[in-house]
Amino acid sequence: MKKIINHPDHVVTEMLEGIALAHPEVVYFKEAEVIARKEKSIKVGLVSGGGSGHEPSHAGYVGKGMLDAAVAGNVFASPSPDRVLKGIQEANGGKGVLLIIKNYSGDIMNFQMAQELAEMEGIEVDHVVVKDDVAVPDSTYSTGRRGIAGTVFVHKVAGAKAETGASLQEVKQVAEKTIANIRSMGMAMSSCVLPGVGTPSFTLGADEIEIGMGIHGEPGIEKSPVLPAKEIAKKLVEPILNDFEKMSGEVAVMVNGLGATPLMELYILFKEVTELLKQHDISIYRAYVGNFMTALEMSGASLTLLNLDEELKALLDAPCQTPAMKG
């Protein structure tokens, strides 16, 4: 196993220490594996998190205009309720806390238990569940659709809304609207190696790719020989468009690398996506191309479309200042 690590048992702790050292605007709570904003303010607090190995998700999105705390589990494993509780406590600025949960059974269970624990402490907490992956109706670790890179749009939109001083229910409402307007679809070209395991999570043939694969290597819908970028774009765009009941004609696009995909390839894929959307008279209001939610060193990419209205556009455009997203 070739990794720049010291010991498989310490990767999460050492990574989070590194994040806090590199970005002095966040603080690290070691026992709970929580990264939180250093400067607190009176606003609705936002908490997300989940298994590690998807960096920059979620610690990279802690900061002004996005999350107040990110809770890290072990690699590809949900954080325990007590860790999430610490995240809620740190995010709590007195106006309540919204949890943004990706739809995996472990996360749902642990975040909801943490919500109950926090409520017992008198903190007002609510939650939303992101299930943007249109590939499969149920999956290895989820009942219902998986939550993947579209979650970052929920962080951005809800984070911007919270900065306006909105109430918990208002922030929740816009998060739910965002979730209802997000669709994602991924594909993988290679596997990844969990530090504690040392061998690839799954295998693909030398010229084989998988469409619809999840960010933990969960099965997709179709294995195929390597396809040209144009064809890969179709395999991602079409199921997404078919899944929208109604579209405004204007979208935000995220082409997300899974960890080992050169930026060159992500931009080529983005160009093909652009052309397909044009054929459907859909224009791109804002584009995000890069590594937003990865799967360790998996090679591949996902596409997310966020169907926009004026409110969502304004919230996407609002300033943010986090380790992984600025602007």
Add this chain to the structure above:
Amino acid sequence: MKKIINHPDHVVTEMLEGIALAHPEVVYFKEAEVIARKEKSIKVGLVSGGGSGHEPSHAGYVGKGMLDAAVAGNVFASPSPDRVLKGIQEANGGKGVLLIIKNYSGDIMNFQMAQELAEMEGIEVDHVVVKDDVAVPDSTYSTGRRGIAGTVFVHKVAGAKAETGASLQEVKQVAEKTIANIRSMGMAMSSCVLPGVGTPSFTLGADEIEIGMGIHGEPGIEKSPVLPAKEIAKKLVEPILNDFEKMSGEVAVMVNGLGATPLMELYILFKEVTELLKQHDISIYRAYVGNFMTALEMSGASLTLLNLDEELKALLDAPCQTPAMKG
């Protein structure tokens, strides 16, 4: 070969089209493979570039506070003088143009020829050469040290200086000062596949890494079995510190991924670098952890230290707004 591309001959063009589509603040000149800022202003223009495959270098750094134009060659191949000339023409705002060249023989030759062509057109042009890689005194494609990720610091510092309305000579001076205060060192864990070749550029054993390797797979100084992050950090930090004649005690640190290295590992490496610098009483003023200058899907990382003074700190902190760097 598993890549999200359409055809090896079109990767650079299609990538640059994708960049221009994703980032409406830049424009793409197809014949010359140049990405330039859309809004021009009366200031010293900055041009960089080189072979493609190092994304986000250099097109990702075109924008306010950094470059005015980036010229792309084919993958790992220098852009021709006529392409660089187009970059100079587009960057020219009437106060002269500075070329920031990485020290590779092809780039030196082509950028200098372009400089002469531009001067014949009456554009005032000067250049600086970045040679930050302390690994080897000469290399496969360079006489003298190679230019690697430290180049991004030169873009940032010179770009900020140019925004102040400084003269060409003033911008050149601060670029030279930056270059004199940068040291880098890299290591690779795996090879990369050029789209036009289809097979790995070099090979490393299943448990072998190479210290001091270049961003095109040029030989380094030492092959070794996989080492703990702590030891890898030492292999990078020590030759850099030994190479500085004098240090201020305050540095900017860049831990740069070569393309396929998970952000988790980059942050773990950064943490180890932090601890080593602390032992030398060196404090970190600002940290950059991510993929800044890659080598396609090579796995590995480089470390760059920029020895700071008050002027360099202020220029690093100045705002910038580019596809790959904002803040």
